[in-house]
Amino acid sequence: MMDLKAGLWQQQTLKLAMTQELSQAIALLQYSAQELSAFLEEKALENPLLKIENVNIKPMNPLMDRNRRNHQKSEKDWIEQIADKPFSMEEYLLSQLKITNLTAQQMKVIRHLIKNLDENGYFKGELIEISQNMRVEHDVVDECLAIIQTLEPAGIGARDLQECLLMQCYYKNPNNELAQTILSNYFIPFAEKKWKPIAKELGASMKDLQDVFDEIQQLNPKPGALLRNEPTTYIIPDAIVEQTIEGLTVRMFDESLPRVRFNDSYYQKFQNQNKQVSRFLHDKVQDYQWILKSIEQRKETLTKVVAKIVEKQPAFFQKGSQYLVPMTMKEIASELDVHESTVSRAVREKYVQTPIGTYPLKTFFTSTIQTLTDEESTSSTQVKNEIQSLVAEENKQKPLSDQEMVEQLKLQKGILVSRRTVAKYREQLGIPSSSKRKRFV
Template sequence: MIECIDENGYFRAELHEVAAYFNRSAEEIYEYLKLLQGLEPAGIGARHLQECLLLQLRRFEKRHALAEEIVEKHFQSFAEKKWKDVAKALNVKLNEIQEVFDLIQTLDPRPASSFQNEKSAYIVPDVVIKWDGESFTVSIFDETLPKISFNSAYYKRFSSNQDKQVHRFIQENQQDYQWIMRSLEQRKETLTKVSLKIVEKQRDFFVKGPANLRPMTMKEIADELEIHESTVSRAVREKYAQTPFGTFELRSFFSSTIKTTSDENTSSKQVKTMIHQLIAEENKQKPLSDQEIVHLLKEKEGMVVSRRTIAKYRDQLGILSSSKRKRYE
């Protein structure tokens, strides 16, 4: 049964299947599961998140009866922040539900995660962009690419061979080598041109910081470089740039245009930055609605954005709706 524990600590087998496999009763297997759930760390052996949290709550030296009841009997409503329904059902105040929520936040939804020893994945930038206060330098870091070499001695030895198959094999491989080298050079050249154009168009970003990213599309770059938009897309796909403000995916420098009240344009990323800032500074007891954010962006920043767009950007930022952000103190 221990072998049925996944990397997060959850029991990933059906009790009746385990019982059938070992020719034991389901009741006996359930007793073994409870034994397993009594091990450290608390929450190990749970079959789902609800059970995982409940197992941890029951390990507390000072038991929290309300928290246990909420997780055991009202978990779905609690998770969806339908707290008024939960408070009414249990005849408690909303601030008590808030206290339970804060307590649940301290629990570990992945109790076995600390045992994982996966190696950290580090991003190696493809482009290095530096600013010395006066000018930019853009260099392509291609050390991570596999090194390709051509065995000239082998080629010379067999190129004069009279056997037609050998001669054809040698010629085809020489042509393949030249094609690969041309492709790599073309890739490097395209990436360099696109990177230089990004620096040219996004100068304020590289000098002042991410908050100064301006609207820019791949088509705009493609038109100026006189190449196809798909070429730009392929050039920046899964590529990263090391900048004075950290390492960024090259795709992140492209964003849609948002109109402003002053007839100038701003980028969707700037709008997202402002949404994040407004929500971070809001009164959590009276969180801002999407419509209120629309009004504040227009009034304070001159950004003209619809309520639906605010909701979409908020979702992309992983920010909950106002009703789910509300705190009851």
């Protein structure tokens, strides 16, 4: 029988409380450089003691800038001074029309139809609905869409992929009746490479169908994408790995981050005010100090993680990505004596510039694949590279099945993987199945 009595006992436990400061430090660690900059700008609005200096923005000296511009202008070729004003899809298409041959009504409808093209150049509107809304005969709307479909790039204004490819095929070679018949009447089975019944019905050879397939492969399924003039995006690395005489070195690249400064003039001006103001300043001083500490902790943790990656992946940085060895976040966390989630946050949205290119830090973490020898292992990236090599070197008339690749990896490289794993990696690489890779030439 249990003796249940009420009483008071003391018990000592160790517990980590999620304070606001700790939460802030965790958040800053996972922020990308852009997110951190936005966070600091926001904090500067809340805390008058926190002053932001954008070091990448230099003050303007009108005299020096004018002299520099004049000097640069004289060195440039005249053609480089033409303004780079990109055309929109609408402007580009309208510029091809022979306006003198079109009525005002047709131009109005064409403009409206062009606004219904998606970013890939496909027409996504409903002709009947547009006809009713614009109070225009359906035949006129249909004719206007046909006019758009005669413009370049070929395939623009198509209502689906089948029509898009058919339009391009006719534009490229109007005499290729076999290709046009296949795209018109056998689109799905042809794409699935169910060619034997198609060849039998059309009285064509498998080689003829292979030629049509090769020709269709050269067409563009997204013609509108050719008209997108998007600005080039640049990746600013968070860390830089360099090869020196002493070996591989790591340095953090924080020039793009704004500098945090203490607004001493504001503090001196208001520090001797009443208690309420003093309490406000005290809180803001603590907030400023916590932000500085969090930024320094972020930099320190990120430096340690990158340095450890370099230590464990020297061949990658010196020879190339094919030498990436298996490595997990848990392994790095264990060696740095931190939690795995800390490593995960540290590498999130971070990039490293290396002698062989700029990579996301997550690139270096791969799963381990077993090999025939217990002493060695390989990474999933290496296995994918081997699969690509096998497909590149295979007999295209008798492509390797997933099971045959399993056996080849085992015999040639000593890599043990399942057929399911090979199929998953093959799909991730965008490699079709063996039946769809087969050629009839």
